[in-house]
Amino acid sequence: MAKRLGERLIEAGLVSAEAVDQALSHQKITQHRLGDCLVELGLIQEGALLRFLATEFKTRFVSAEKLAQAKIAQEVLDKVPVRMAEKQDFLPIAFDAERRVLSIVMAEPQNEALVKEIAIVTDMAEVFAYVGVRSAIQAGIKKHYYGDPTAFASMQSGASLQQDARKLAGAYEGSDSRLMNSSDVSSRTSTGRSGSGKTSSRVNPTQLREALGAVRGTVGENDFVETLNILVSLFEMPRKEFRGHSAQIARQSQLLARRIGLQPRDVTNVSIAAYLHDLGKKPEKHFTLPLIATSPEAKSEAKRYARAPIKLFETVHLPGGVNAILAQLYEAFDGTGVPQGAKGEDISAGARIIAAVDAFFDVTRNPFNPHGRLLTKSEAIDSMRNSTLFDPVVVDALDVLQSGDLLKQRVEQDGRQVFVADPDEAVRTDLMDSLSKSGIVVQSVIKLDGLIDAVMANEADTIAVGLGYGVGDLVALVQFIRARPESASLPVLVLGDPTDPASRERLVQAGVSSFIPVPLAPDDAANTIRAAYLDRIEHGGLGHTVRGNFDELASLELAKILGASRKSGRLVVRNGPQEGYLQLERGRIVYATWTDKKGEQAISPMLTAPQADFAFDPEALLSDMPNADHDFDLVVRELTK
Structure with a gap:
């Protein structure tokens, strides 16, 4: 078994033959399974191994971080004798009393005899087995059965994983950056306290700056953006008309930046600038290009406030690209803006994007906009097209984005994407x-740096790259991709086939998946890329969280997609103070909560909320006891009658 597993891991490009030999030597000493030995020696990341094993065993996986955070009810633990769990390396995590289904995490989910034995011992109709590494399961047993709060901490200090829990979570979620949970954010945002010691419900700009300064430089860019989302949302909470405004602008601007081909690092800068664009300015007035163009008073004020966010956050050391965007938010494409009167391409692409998105949402969401009424989406786009204030390319891309088609595709594809x-x-x-x-x-990028950024952010699921960049640079790119456990199996297709056999062999040895002939036949090339993309999904390629709101994609339209596609994962919905989620397993709702409602009572009000933000995570697992069992597709049909 060990040799066969090693060979399969080598074939998948996840480890080298030398790594397997080293792990086999370690196995003779420890008597651990080969997969555990590879993780213990740091030769493969836990997430990469679990993704591979989950695909092999046709199941899903649970990382050490997820086991450490899981809330396992005592009645679930009572279903299984602890001695049996310790001996057989498995941990019960959830129990569906109505269907008599027990969910467990085990090191060998392919052991059908053991699964049947567990079903008999627990008197279950079915036992569903997820895969996990042995050391994490044993730590889970110590924590949940014996109440040892240091069980997972001891894993970190020993040689069992050689990765801290946050990095393991990053591998599991498809991100190599450290994750920050809500308690981390709460501790950093509680800088403004009253004399009673209670945390203030409002965050003022100074407190926000201090909070961001505390996390800036200690987390990666993706985590910094997520922290901004939380902190700015707290700041905007008292502003009724603009509650969640910056988060919406940031999300739409980020998608738009990707749509028009900005580099991933520039996309991140756009997102950060969008979150900060309104801070430090007059809360009772919302400056946009149409307002500035029609009101001399507003134009004068906008010029005065243009650099307010930059000054407010100068001690945070924002990326230079962010400051460049913030400084030009009120520059118009026709040169009539402030403060410099910059024109056309002299305005940063990020500023052109945010200006268009901000103006669009102002006229469609803010009743006090320059038109004096709310416009429909089509009216807003037509108005922007007829204006000279906005970049026409950005407006065209915004029109495509607002149709909802792209968001539908992202949900249907579980957030996966191809980079060209x-x-x-x-x-x-x-x-x-x-x-x-x-x-x-x-998504398209112009430079190879863009592909590197996408790979580092774990955003690419398949890559198609032109031979025109040169064989040397392509070899370096592919070697970089193959050297990272998270991307080692990423399909990389080259657009073009070297005529020089030696160059072709260099690319093959580096790990190029295949070559696509040129001159390019776009449809044939797309079919080849699509086949590689689907093969990655079939072999365990993770999905990514998709975010949107019910303005972009109506709630029941979203529900139809999730139900008809028999999705698994978690749909989180937020509307101001109202919040809840649905947990899906293969098209069935197994858990539902909405404000103070649980189970069946929570489903309808959540899915019929007129306005809300949503996030669908196709990789999220249920950490609570199931409280529902409904076919999602049938629920949607009932709601649409």
């Missing part, structure tokens, strides 16, 4: 169009 890079813009455009027609979400 080629020096030739025509090649990128034709290939993007062909891939989009097949339902795949695709």
